[in-house]
Amino acid sequence: MTTAANSRTMMFSTGVRALLPARTAGSLVAARRQQGARGFHSSPMRRNTPAVAEQAVSAQTPLVHAASIDPTVATQTALQIGDLAKHGLDTYLPTRIVEYALEYTHVMTGLPWWATIAVLVVGVRVALFPVAAWSHRHQVRVNQVQPELKVLTAKQQVAGANGDVMTSARMMQEIKSFYKQHDVHPFKAMVGNLTTIPFMMGMFFGLRDMATLSFTHMSSGGLWWFTDLAAADPTYVLPVISCVGMMGVMELQTRLTSAVPPTQQMKMLMRIGSVVMVFLTSGLPASVFVFWVINNLCSLAQVLLFHSRPFRRVAGIPDIVPAKYARPPETALSKLNIKALLTKEKPTKFVVKRKL
Structure with a gap:
């Protein structure tokens, strides 16, 4: 009975092979061999899932090739660490360090560029804050003794101009002794600004x-x-905010730090320079102004903190006492009373008539 059933099955399969094309019959045989002889069971036949996965991958392959060929698709990829170096942006040392820091912060945090710039600026200013506080303490000391120091410097310059070598050398020794006596030095007062110059240049x-x-x-x-951020601000709002903030920080720092108040000419010069800077820098990318605005805010907060009494007591910063006896030297223009010359009445002309 079983032999007769097997013979009928073989005859049926032979007939099917004869009716189907050779390629189709071969495919059926290969599939049958891969799946194995299952017989006549009621359970469903297992599908070939790896083949389906391969078809799905092959269906996505043209998109991958299109992304590698089409530049518009390729530019949509996210920035990766090392891309700036591949495009030749690692030029000078300060700029290279800042670019690497921007790239690393942007990639690792996933923040937008304006937030990346803010995080980097605030982080660097916080890291340099101890140096700025130390330099500010020496700057206040220098400003406190500035009137006396100007007198000694003027005497030394006069002696040098007159060719008096002995007096000039003696005045130089007095200036050095004056520095040591009051524990001041102009270079110590400039350290805070010098440390921020490489960062400012690199960011710009x-x-x-x-x-x-x-x-x-x-x-x-x-x-x-x-x-x-790659284009200029068409509204001119960012250039105005940046230049006004820079002018405000400079005036506030000069007013609160210097024992000698700035002259009106100096104030006017700073204000005119700020207005000119608006037009000179208006064509720069908006990213540069974002950096300047955030840096000005940090400078403003730092100046206000330096002049708060609790912080001054902790940091050992002396109080600023305005110098009453310090005033700018008179110049030839200041000695000339222009107002009196303009309001002075013309002299009366007396005509002497002679009798003939």
């Missing part, structure tokens, strides 16, 4: 160069009205 040139490359995605990393 780095952000300016990064704005010219499309793969950095700075065109979509802005905020509010300046969403495009």
Whole structure:
């Protein structure tokens, strides 16, 4: 009975092979061999899932090739660490360090570019704060003794101009003794500003160069009205805020730090320079102004903190006493009373008539 059933099955399969094409019959045989002889069971036959996965991967392959060929698709990829170096942005040392810091912060945190700039600026200013406080303490000491120091310096310059070598050398020794007596030195007062110069230069040139490359995605990393950080601000709001903030920080720091108040000419010069800077820098990318605005806010907070009484007691910063006897030296223009000359009446001309 079983032999007859097997013979009928073989005859049926032979007939099917004869009716189907050779390629189709071969495919059926190969599939049958891979699955194994199952017989006539009621359980469903297992599907070949790896083949389905391979078809899905092969269906996505054209998209991958399109992304590698089409530059518009390739530019949508996220920025990776090392991309700036591949495009030749690692030029000078300060700029290179700042660009690496911006790239690492942006990639690791996933923040937009405006927040990346803010995080880096605030982090660097906080790291340099102890140096700035130490330098500010010496700057206050120098400003307190500035009137006396000007007198000694003027005597030394006069002696040098007259060719009096002995007097000039003696005055130089007095100036050194004066520095040691009051524990001041002009270089110590400038350390705080000198440490921030490389960072300021690196941020300026780095952000300016990064704005010219499309793969950095700075065109979509802005905020509010300046969403495009790679382009200039068409409203001129960022240049105005930046220059006004810089002028305010300079005037506030001069007023609170110096024992000698600035002259009106100096104030006017700083204000005119700030207005001119608005037009000179208006063509820069918005990312540069974001850096300047955040840096000005940090400087403003630092100046206010330096002049708070609790912080001054903790940091050992002396109080600033305005110098009453210190005034700028008179010049030829200041000696000339222009107002009196303009309001002075013309002299009366007396005509003497002679009798003939």
